[in-house]
Amino acid sequence: MELDIVALSRLQFAATALYHFLFVPLTIGLSIILAIMETVYVMTKRxxxxxxxxxxGILFGINFALGVSTGIVMEFQFGMNWSYYSHYVGDIFGAPLAIEGLMAFFLEATLVGLFFFGWERLSSVKHLLVTWFMALGTNFSALWILIANGWMQNPTGAALNPQTMRMEVTSFADVLFNSVAQAKFVHTVSAGYTIAAIFVLGVSSWYLLKGRHIDLAKRSMTVAASFGLAASLSVVVLGDESGYLSGEHQSMKLAAVEAMWETQPAPASFTAIGFPDQEARETHYAVHIPWVMGLIGTRSLDTVIPGIDELVKQADGRIRSGILAYDALEEVRTYGYNTIPADVKARFEANSADLGYALLLKRYVDDPRQATEEQISKAAWDTVPQVAPLFWTFRIMVGLGFFFILLTATFFWLSAKHRLDAHPWLLKVAVWSIPLPWIAAECGWFVAEFGRQPWAIEGVLPVAVAVSNLSASTVLTTLLGFVAIYTVLLIVEMKLMLKAIRKGPQLDAQDIEANETSPYAYPPRTLSA
Incomplete structure (x- = not known):
């Protein structure tokens, strides 16, 4: 890949997004686990x-601070590296982004402050309400950014104003209740719950292996195992929903993930393993599981999933239709809003849905109407993302998802039998599994974002058209700067987390008093060391 302005802008946004998402899902998941634990405290008084x-909560707070600080930069990148994108779709994209900012920096941050500083100032019930509102605020903060991202995958509730050359909202309800956005929200949140559960499970397993904080570790593992089992099962079920919606709205992504070069008779088989060859347009040594892909992608036995070759032919036709829309658009813009001739308006509206496909030609020619047959063919094949990375990344994600179900189910069963510390080797597996859900989550985002290339907005705005008019050296400099700063922040965060984990829970005055007077007090030895 040439490191031009488009590639560098994509790489910079990908790098900052992947760094940011190291912190976000743990924050989302831990917030709910904290609420569950405090609910048990208020109910039992133990x-x-x-x-x-x-x-x-200390580990949650460290992670929350890093998540907020790394998220700020991402929003400014839209204006810095993607200025035409911001101009073209800012009226739609900006609204959920602004609401997310308000929730994260005002509502959520205020509740986080009350959580940490309200223990001695609020009653137990009031503090519990704060914790639950903090958890809900943390989760709904993610909702708005995922609504914005879901709209990029399925741009509904908006239309192009040919006079201003901007997309404008036609139905905010359609943007808000976009099926892709809602599926992405519940799937992403469930992934965050799984990450937090495996994290708590792994840290608690480390305590058991070290013989420290036994009571705290076992209770934490019980919560994490049950919560994690439900979350990991939800991830698989909701991932199936995402696959189905991809079949409806992003057929090329689905075909690329499956390395389905040619259309198969319904129901299509699922390729469990294979080696995609994009130049030869075939998958070598493929192992197929009959019917599975048809059920995932269409939820039926008689609906055909189009292959890559067929989708390229469809893209070719849409590019040609888009050229007609582009030609009509140029004529529309010569008139005032109320003086556009009916025949010109009709010609534009008949082909306007394919205007974005004509913009794919901007990579090869300034005026799409002057494109040659060869350039149209190249643009049609540009709609095919790199298949091999998507194919393997998806399978890594799915494989890890099933591993999490097995791991949490095992500890859930051991918890029910009161034998959490019966198998030291299993505790070691839990400790070494801590980074795996992050790998799965990053793989999921890679599939979602890399799979919709070459589109910034699916079918509407190509990435190559959306970038700012900057020099490649400028973007490269900021890219290296962000990577350096974010790496330092990541190292700082990991050191703070490890320090807090090694230090363990600390007693304050109220804890000491409660430990001395409560009939449910835990032995002091479990809070020492």
Whole structure:
């Protein structure tokens, strides 16, 4: 890939997004786990549950601070590196982004402050309400950015104003209740729950292996195993929903993930493993599972999933239709808003849905109407993303998802049998599994974003048209700067987290008093070391 302005802008946004998403899902998941633990404390009055909430809350707070600081930069990148994108779709994209900012920086941050500084100032019930509102605020903060991202995958509720050359909202309800956005939200949040559950499970397993904080570790593992099992099962179910919606709205992504070069008779088989060859347009040594892809992609036995070759032919036709729309658009813009001749308006509206496909030609020619047959063919094949990375990334993600189900189910069963520390080797597996859900989550985002190339807005605005008019050296400099700063932040975060974990839970005055007077007090040895 040539490191031109488009490639560098994509790489910069990908790097900052992947760094940012190292912190976000743990924050989302831990917020709910904290609320569950504090609920048990308020209901039982057992001081250990209060101490558990405060201990895991420290790790939540460290992660929250890094998540907010790394997220700020991403929003400014739209104006810096993607100025035409911001101009073209800012009226739609900006609204959910602004709401997300308000929730993250005002509502959520205020509740986080009350959570940490309200233990001695609020009653137990009031503090519990704060914790639950903080958890809900953290989760709904993610909703708005995923609504914005879902609209990029399925641009509904908006239309192009040919006079201003900007997309404008026609139905905010359609933007808000976009089926792709809603599926992405629940799927992403469930992934965050899984990450937090495996994190708590792994850290608690480390405590058991070290013989430290036994009571806290076992109770935390019980919560994490049950919560994680439900979350990991949800990820698989909701991932199936995302696959189905991809078949409806992003057929090329689905075909590329499956390395389906030619259209198969319904129901299509699923390629469990193989080696995609994009030049030869075939998958070598493929192992197929009959019917599975047809059920995932269409939820039927008689609906055909189009292959890559057929979708390229469809893109060719849409490019030609888009050229007609581009020609009509140039004529429309010579008139005032109320003086456009009916025949010109009709010609534009008949082909306007394919205007974005004509913009794919901008990579090869300034005026799409002057494109040659060869350039049209190249533009049609540009709609095919790199298949091999998508193919393997998707399978890594799915494989890890099933591993998480097995791991949490095993610890859930051991918890029910009160044998969490019966198998040291299994505790070691849990410790070494801590980074795996992050790998799965990053793979998921890679599939979602890399799979919709070459589009910034699916079928509407190509990435190559959306960038700012900057020099490649400028973007490269900022890219290297962001990577350096974010790497330092990541190292700082990991050191703070490890320091807090090694230090373990700390007793304050109220904990000591509760430990001395409560009939449910836990042995002091479990809070020492």
């Amino acid at each position: 001081p250990i549950w209060r101490q558990m909430t405060k201990f895991w």
